[in-house]
Amino acid sequence: MEKLYGNAVVGQSGGPTAAINATLSGVIRGALSGVEKGIIGKVYGMRNGIEGLTEERLVDLGKIFTSEQHFTDLEHTPAAALGSCRKKLPNPKENPVAFEYIVDIFKKYDIRYFFYIGGNDSMDTVMKLSEYVASIDYEMRIIGVPKTIDNDLTGTDHTPGFGSAAKYIATSVKEIICDCAVYTTKAVTITEIMGRDAGWLTASAGLTRLSGGVGPDYIYLPERDFDMNSFFSDIRTALKAHPNVVIAVSEGIRFADGKYVSENGKVDAFGHKQLSGTGTVLAEALREEVGCKTRAVEFNTSQRCAAHIASKTDIKESVAIGKKAVEFALKGITGHVMIFVRSKVGYKITISSVPAESVANAVKKVPDEFIVPSGNNVTDKCLEYLRPLIEGEVKYRHEAGLPVHFKI
Amino acid sequence: MEKLYGNAVVGQSGGPTAAINATLSGVIRGALSGVEKGIIGKVYGMRNGIEGLTEERLVDLGKIFTSEQHFTDLEHTPAAALGSCRKKLPNPKENPVAFEYIVDIFKKYDIRYFFYIGGNDSMDTVMKLSEYVASIDYEMRIIGVPKTIDNDLTGTDHTPGFGSAAKYIATSVKEIICDCAVYTTKAVTITEIMGRDAGWLTASAGLTRLSGGVGPDYIYLPERDFDMNSFFSDIRTALKAHPNVVIAVSEGIRFADGKYVSENGKVDAFGHKQLSGTGTVLAEALREEVGCKTRAVEFNTSQRCAAHIASKTDIKESVAIGKKAVEFALKGITGHVMIFVRSKVGYKITISSVPAESVANAVKKVPDEFIVPSGNNVTDKCLEYLRPLIEGEVKYRHEAGLPVHFKI
Numbered sequence: 001m002e003k004l005y006g007n008a009v010v011g012q013s014g015g016p017t018a019a020i021n022a023t024l025s026g027v028i029r030g031a032l033s034g035v036e037k038g039i040i041g042k043v044y045g046m047r048n049g050i051e052g053l054t055e056e057r058l059v060d061l062g063k064i065f066t067s068e069q070h071f072t073d074l075e076h077t078p079a080a081a082l083g084s085c086r087k088k089l090p091n092p093k094e095n096p097v098a099f100e101y102i103v104d105i106f107k108k109y110d111i112r113y114f115f116y117i118g119g120n121d122s123m124d125t126v127m128k129l130s131e132y133v134a135s136i137d138y139e140m141r142i143i144g145v146p147k148t149i150d151n152d153l154t155g156t157d158h159t160p161g162f163g164s165a166a167k168y169i170a171t172s173v174k175e176i177i178c179d180c181a182v183y184t185t186k187a188v189t190i191t192e193i194m195g196r197d198a199g200w201l202t203a204s205a206g207l208t209r210l211s212g213g214v215g216p217d218y219i220y221l222p223e224r225d226f227d228m229n230s231f232f233s234d235i236r237t238a239l240k241a242h243p244n245v246v247i248a249v250s251e252g253i254r255f256a257d258g259k260y261v262s263e264n265g266k267v268d269a270f271g272h273k274q275l276s277g278t279g280t281v282l283a284e285a286l287r288e289e290v291g292c293k294t295r296a297v298e299f300n301t302s303q304r305c306a307a308h309i310a311s312k313t314d315i316k317e318s319v320a321i322g323k324k325a326v327e328f329a330l331k332g333i334t335g336h337v338m339i340f341v342r343s344k345v346g347y348k349i350t351i352s353s354v355p356a357e358s359v360a361n362a363v364k365k366v367p368d369e370f371i372v373p374s375g376n377n378v379t380d381k382c383l384e385y386l387r388p389l390i391e392g393e394v395k396y397r398h399e400a401g402l403p404v405h406f407k408i
Numbered sequence: 409m410e411k412l413y414g415n416a417v418v419g420q421s422g423g424p425t426a427a428i429n430a431t432l433s434g435v436i437r438g439a440l441s442g443v444e445k446g447i448i449g450k451v452y453g454m455r456n457g458i459e460g461l462t463e464e465r466l467v468d469l470g471k472i473f474t475s476e477q478h479f480t481d482l483e484h485t486p487a488a489a490l491g492s493c494r495k496k497l498p499n500p501k502e503n504p505v506a507f508e509y510i511v512d513i514f515k516k517y518d519i520r521y522f523f524y525i526g527g528n529d530s531m532d533t534v535m536k537l538s539e540y541v542a543s544i545d546y547e548m549r550i551i552g553v554p555k556t557i558d559n560d561l562t563g564t565d566h567t568p569g570f571g572s573a574a575k576y577i578a579t580s581v582k583e584i585i586c587d588c589a590v591y592t593t594k595a596v597t598i599t600e601i602m603g604r605d606a607g608w609l610t611a612s613a614g615l616t617r618l619s620g621g622v623g624p625d626y627i628y629l630p631e632r633d634f635d636m637n638s639f640f641s642d643i644r645t646a647l648k649a650h651p652n653v654v655i656a657v658s659e660g661i662r663f664a665d666g667k668y669v670s671e672n673g674k675v676d677a678f679g680h681k682q683l684s685g686t687g688t689v690l691a692e693a694l695r696e697e698v699g700c701k702t703r704a705v706e707f708n709t710s711q712r713c714a715a716h717i718a719s720k721t722d723i724k725e726s727v728a729i730g731k732k733a734v735e736f737a738l739k740g741i742t743g744h745v746m747i748f749v750r751s752k753v754g755y756k757i758t759i760s761s762v763p764a765e766s767v768a769n770a771v772k773k774v775p776d777e778f779i780v781p782s783g784n785n786v787t788d789k790c791l792e793y794l795r796p797l798i799e800g801e802v803k804y805r806h807e808a809g810l811p812v813h814f815k816i
Contacts, residue, residue, distance in 0.1 A: 016587050048592055079586040086591070167809055171716050174810055178487040179424050179713040183494070184456055189709075210808035212815070297708045301597075305587040308579050309716055311809065390809035400618035401575055401719065401798035402582055407620070 006112025013049035013118035016079035017161030018307040019318040020147045026322020051085035073406035076396035078307035092132040099132040119148035127356035130335030141329035144337040151200035156339035163314030163389035166204035168306040174208040180244040187293040188245045192279030196252040205248035206378040222252035224375035312392025324351040347388035414520025415450045421457035421526035424487035425569030426715040427726040428555045434730020459493035481814035484804035486715035500540040507540040527556035535764035538743030549737035552745040559608035564747035571722030571797035574612035576714040582616040588652040595701040600687030604660040613656035614786040630660035632783035720800025732759040755796035
């Protein structure tokens with residue numbers, strides 16, 4: 001294959017994570033080595049994803065990243081240093097105008113390499129954009145690099161960003177189990193964890209079993225219908241064994257009729273129903289039915305941005321997948337999404353890629369073998385899968401006792 | 409003064425913190441060196457504070473703590489390893505029965521040294537108990553060691569446990585500011601922070617200004633009356649400057665008429681009004697009045713148990729004050745509460761003590777010079793006071809990617 005000369009652009013999209021900047025760092029590292037090789041000219045960053053691209057809000061990253069410290073600081077900075085967006089592109093066959101406009105910008109800036117770091121909806125952008133440029137014979141290399149704390153992307157063993165969120169959740173749940181154990185009064189603490197359709201993050205609360213032997217009494221995932229009477233019965237059983245019951249519930253648990261345990265009627269930009277207060281709903285119900293003290297703890301935003309307790313494995317892998325994306329693009333791969341492949345034995349990750357259409361818009365749920373038959377906890381096999389993803393602690397710089405964050 | 413021979417007992421009371429076990433470790437370290445000196449016989453731990461003492465639920469700590477690793481693991485374990493209680497003793501003059509009962513247990517176990525680690529209400533216990541034993545001429549040394557994430561104890565420069573909670577809050581607020589900056593849509597994020605009567609924890613959100621220069625746009629403390637119209641006006645001003653507004657509010661803010669911004673009508677065991685949802689109330693009000701996207705983030709329980717991001721300064725000082733408490737008791741001091749005294753210049757802490765009655769049942773509020781005249785932020789002088797308290801990072805052991813906790 002002939003070398004493709006031109007500039008590169010990288011963007012971030014969707015919800016922030018503690019590791020999406022590590023992937024950005026990997027892409028910039030990779031692209032700047034493409035500059036050294038004389039294949040890539042400039043490395044642009046698009047502000048706020050394709051939203052900023054269409055407004056030509058581009059930054060010359062080669063001018064900003066001039067020392068190793070810049071990269072390592074970025075790798076320990078949460079959220080999305082280039083900014084993000086929640087734009088979903090239309091179908092190029094039905095509505096090509098948006099794509100014509102984007103390609104005009106590609107041409108104006110001589111962009112031949114496009115790297116997009118994001119979740120499900122961002123991989124849809126990668127798929128549509130690569131289909132479109134192929135249809136008009138504009139030669140480009142378009143690669144998606146996954147990130148999502150939700151771990152719900154198909155094709156990959158796990159997603160960059162998930163391990164750090166899982167480590168934050170498991171650490172916090174472990175601390176809360178400690179906290180709850182101090183009083184002798186009967187009480188139920190409900191930790192509410194992110195995850196609309198897939199229970200990966202909630203499942204990770206169970207990791208506390210591998211460190212000290214104590215886990216939440218029950219873990220309720222959206223992969224199973226939630227039944228209020230079984231729930232009451234679970235709690236009664238647990239309270240007989242010890243006074244301080246701690247459970248983990250996914251914000252996305254639903255009843256058998258499909259209704260979310262907590263629905264507030266609002267929808268986000270993608271038409272997804274907005275959820276909140278599942279823990280509060282259950283706490284209220286328990287108080288009335290079982291009559292014990294209850295408390296709902298919602299971990300909220302910190303789940304996706306607690307870089308101070310990021311998983312070293314996650315950060316290392318997130319940098320590596322970003323670098324590899326550039327390698328793959330330079331080799332001629334396009335329209336693909338980067339993936340992690342786990343070794344059959346032990347934990348060894350190799351990085352590969354699959355066509356974007358095989359990944360976009362699909363959701364990977366927690367499989368049956370990871371959930372106990374009664375549906376109210378995770379299996380040891382699930383914990384075996386999760387454990388390596390949260391291993392290792394990152395070392396980051398401090399200023400005035402707080403983590404140093406890098407600003408682009 | 410003659411040496412007082414006998415056994416020692418230590419207990420923990422009130423809400424857990426990330427540092428109360430560090431103080432427990434300090435007391436045990438100190439008391440075991442009293443054992444070595446042949447003054448103290450046994451070192452007992454009371455389960456669940458005086459509640460467990462009256463039930464004779466005592467553990468022989470000398471048998472449990474047999475290696476340095478036990479102490480260091482305990483120092484990095486959140487909550488209260490001995491368990492806690494929320495028992496308040498009656499007035500000994502009006503109701504001496506409870507005291508007679510406790511002294512019978514002291515006599516039975518030959519207890520001459522009593523160390524109680526707790527907050528405001530626990531110092532009340534220290535005061536009453538030492539008054540009572542003096543009144544019946546039973547020779548004992550009774551010392552209170554403060555702990556509270558709230559930092560609202562008088563007499564001491566700051567309280568053990570506060571620095572770690574402040575570090576958790578400032579770190580999380582800094583990460584959330586990062587997270588909020590990724591989108592271009594106007595939005596207000598309200599972080600709700602613990603603190604019923606004193607705004608120390610909420611003030612610590614401002615520490616982010618010292619690390620990267622960006623702090624919450626506004627900080628509302630319970631020391632100032634909250635006015636909804638001024639609040640709306642603040643937010644409108646901030647939204648003109650940038651799209652992503654982040655504010656910090658104390659759960660305990662009240663209107664000028666004394667009504668909490670959020671009151672749910674419930675009271676805890678001490679008769680304190682239970683608060684929750686201040687952030688949610690403000691988010692709803694803003695959405696209606698200003699019409700922007702809003703989000704409330706309640707840090708909740710993690711504020712008092714996030715040992716994984718404890719302040720090294722706090723943990724070191726918490727151990728030291730526990731050790732010093734035993735030294736003081738062995739020297740003959742009784743009825744006192746241990747305190748930190750800060751050097752006039754720089755940050756150097758010496759440990760001293762004051763009579764319990766000067767500390768018990770009083771609340772130290774954030775002083776006027778720490779709050780800006782408009783009442784909606786903290787001054788640089790406040791940050792100067794707070795900064796050294798969150799300095800330094802603790803190193804703790806890990807197992808399966810999670811912090812190791814010590815169990816008694």
